[in-house]
Amino acid sequence: NAGVTQTPKFRVLKTGQSMTLLCAQDMNHEYMYWYRQDPGMGLRLIHYSVGEGTTAKGEVPDGYNVSRLKKQNFLLGLESAAPSQTSVYFCASSRTFEQYFGPGTRLTVT
Amino acid sequence: GIQVEQSPPDLILQEGANSTLRCNFSDSVNNLQWFHQNPWGQLINLFYIPSGTKQNGRLSATTVATERYSLLYISSSQTTDSGVYFCAVLRGSAGNMLTFGGGTRLMVKP
Secondary structure (H helix, E strand, O other): OOOEEEEOOEEEEOOOOOEEEEEEEOOOOOEEEEEEEOOOOOEEEEEEEOOOOOOEEOOOOOOOEEEOOOOOEEEEEEOOOOHHHOEEEEEEEEOOOOEEEOOOEEEEEO | OOOEEEEOOEEEEEOOOOEEEEEEEOOOOOEEEEEEEOOOOOEEEEEEOOOEEEEEOOEEEEEEHHHOEEEEEEOOOOHHHOEEEEEEEEOOOOOOOOEEOOOEEEEEEO
């Protein structure tokens, strides 16, 4: 099993550009999450999904949109990137309570 | 929301030494996980331990849910143990966010 994978691993954007981060899991988990990690801090939840076709806001949702059209995929979109969105983005999935994390995407917005 | 505090914030050990990391949380939880973030940024699941004691090789963890704390023990430390150790808790139902502590930054010197 690959577990949780994320695409891309690195990305540099200019202010105002848009992009989509892809998360995929092969563990048949119902729940999926997007977190961001800023330097020297723990992770904070952006959005999450409790099943295919559902999404909900987390702690820091502003400036992001998500979609879960297939159970195994969870997409995170930035419509108009801002320098404040420079961060490392982690995707996670879970069957119940224990969450498993992907390798992260390092995003820089200039 | 729930508060999670980790101590110490920084720790320097000589290879072979033992250490104890502490995680205090402010309310009852349904999930508590310990993670190791290695120098390359990967988040590695160490323990899922909402209560009780678990051991995995040189690492063990104990959570005393009634007193709202968890301890991570590292014995015979190695340089590969270096990185940041995070405690994260979840209050509520599955599919909710993990709340992360600030982490303990560990450096093991050869």
